[in-house]
Amino acid sequence: MHNLIIFMRPKLYSIIFIAFLFLSTLHSYCQVLTPEDSLQVGLVNKQQTTVISGYGEAKYSIDTKRKSAEANLKRIVLFVGHKFSKNISFFSELEVENALVTGSNSDETTNGTGSVSMEQAFLKFNINPTTYIVAGLFIPRIGFINENHLPTTFNGVDRPYLEEQIIPSTWREVGVGLYGQVRNVQGLNYSVSLTNGLKSANFSSADGIAGGRQLGQASQGLNLGLSAALLYYIDDFRIQVSGYMGGSTGEEKRVADSLQLNSGPFGNPVILGEANVSYSKNGLSARAIGTIVNIKNASEINRAYANNTPETMYGGYGELGYDVFYNKYHNAKALIFFCRYELVDMNAKIPVNGIENDANRKNYLIAGLTYKPIRGVAIKGDYTRLMTGDFNQALIVTPFPRQVFYYKNNGFVNLGIAYNF
Numbered sequence: 242m243h244n245l246i247i248f249m250r251p252k253l254y255s256i257i258f259i260a261f262l263f264l265s266t267l268h269s270y271c272q273v274l275t276p277e278d279s280l281q282v283g284l285v286n287k288q289q290t291t292v293i294s295g296y297g298e299a300k301y302s303i304d305t306k307r308k309s310a311e312a313n314l315k316r317i318v319l320f321v322g323h324k325f326s327k328n329i330s331f332f333s334e335l336e337v338e339n340a341l342v343t344g345s346n347s348d349e350t351t352n353g354t355g356s357v358s359m360e361q362a363f364l365k366f367n368i369n370p371t372t373y374i375v376a377g378l379f380i381p382r383i384g385f386i387n388e389n390h391l392p393t394t395f396n397g398v399d400r401p402y403l404e405e406q407i408i409p410s411t412w413r414e415v416g417v418g419l420y421g422q423v424r425n426v427q428g429l430n431y432s433v434s435l436t437n438g439l440k441s442a443n444f445s446s447a448d449g450i451a452g453g454r455q456l457g458q459a460s461q462g463l464n465l466g467l468s469a470a471l472l473y474y475i476d477d478f479r480i481q482v483s484g485y486m487g488g489s490t491g492e493e494k495r496v497a498d499s500l501q502l503n504s505g506p507f508g509n510p511v512i513l514g515e516a517n518v519s520y521s522k523n524g525l526s527a528r529a530i531g532t533i534v535n536i537k538n539a540s541e542i543n544r545a546y547a548n549n550t551p552e553t554m555y556g557g558y559g560e561l562g563y564d565v566f567y568n569k570y571h572n573a574k575a576l577i578f579f580c581r582y583e584l585v586d587m588n589a590k591i592p593v594n595g596i597e598n599d600a601n602r603k604n605y606l607i608a609g610l611t612y613k614p615i616r617g618v619a620i621k622g623d624y625t626r627l628m629t630g631d632f633n634q635a636l637i638v639t640p641f642p643r644q645v646f647y648y649k650n651n652g653f654v655n656l657g658i659a660y661n662f
């Protein structure tokens with residue numbers, strides 16, 4: 242992680258260029274395949290020219306306090322990959338969320354709550370059997386879920402809440418990345434990427450930096466984002482540390498100047514660091530992660546946009562699971578019982594011109610099961626308990642009787658199905 246601070250020194254572009262040259266000279270044994278790579282396995286193993294694949298998930302949830310329920314087709318993703326040559330391939334994921342964007346219902350036009358977006362669209366250039374470069378819209382290696390977010394690979398109907406709120410999965414941007422392994426250290430992998438930055442006008446105390454992702458849609462400003470990760474496989478453990486630093490003004494210079502914000506590549510920086518570890522053996526699995534986000538100039542962002550941006554956010558979770566079918570089926574079929582505890586503090590530190598809201602300090606307790614009748618299909622169920630602090634009454638815009646009652650302690654019963662092929 243010490244190397245992550247080099248971008249804070251002068252001659253930024255020279256340092257990045259030298260780092261890329263240095264890392265590209267490292268060698269090892271083979272490219273690392275992750276669960277997400279099941280989408281491109283046809284191009285790698287079967288030597289096919291074009292591969293079509295995909296994944297999806299649906300959810301039914303009951304709010305035990307409000308006595309309400311919701312059914313939702315959360316996402317459907319279509320993967321298309323093409324191999325131009327032995328060393329150059331293309332990968333793409335087209336995603337539809339929440340089933341309907343716009344459409345018709347009988348004779349009336351219906352506006353949906355869904356979205357259509359490119360989740361990934363990049364070219365992959367193999368330098369050698371152990372090193373490759375990606376360029377285009379891609380997902381940096383940060384946390385567990387951001388890079389490996391197939392719904393059949395994690396327990397619980399929903400993605401871990403920390404990796405939606407603190408680390409805003411799925412976080413993709415346009416840029417270039419270098420991936421490989423370290424010479425003479427079996428199982429030690431690295432990645433470094435340079436992408437466009439964030440847009441702080443869309444930060445908030447409730448959603449953190451999630452709204453500031455530009456996601457490849459005509460990103461504005463000169464902001465850049467630099468991320469790097471070390472990933473180590475040893476015995477039955479997977480250990481990772483990663484970091485991100487990026488500018489967040491997201492405006493052209495004349496606009497940034499009018500708002501008195503720094504428009505440089507790393508102006509109004511967002512710094513994120515995380516470490517995670519997982520263990521799996523004989524049906525027993527465990528994972529833990531901790532992450533922290535710092536927005537040094539949160540007060541300047543609040544002055545410009547009045548969006549109540551926090552200065553510091555942090556979170557962590559631990560999970561245990563056990564596959565009762567493991568001894569008989571060895572992952573060909575699985576029935577996993579699991580429990581997870583998550584702590585998420587979106588308002589760990591608020592600048593002097595911000596408004597604190599204890600409702601953004603959250604504790605989650607999740608317990609449930611995942612049944613996999615066959616590889617690529619998962620049937621899930623869980624109970625989630627959410628406990629928070631008090632909601633700040635100063636933030637209530639619609640007073641009683643239109644005000645919706647806030648529950649500090651609430652429970653949810655979730656059922657879901659998921660697939661990937």
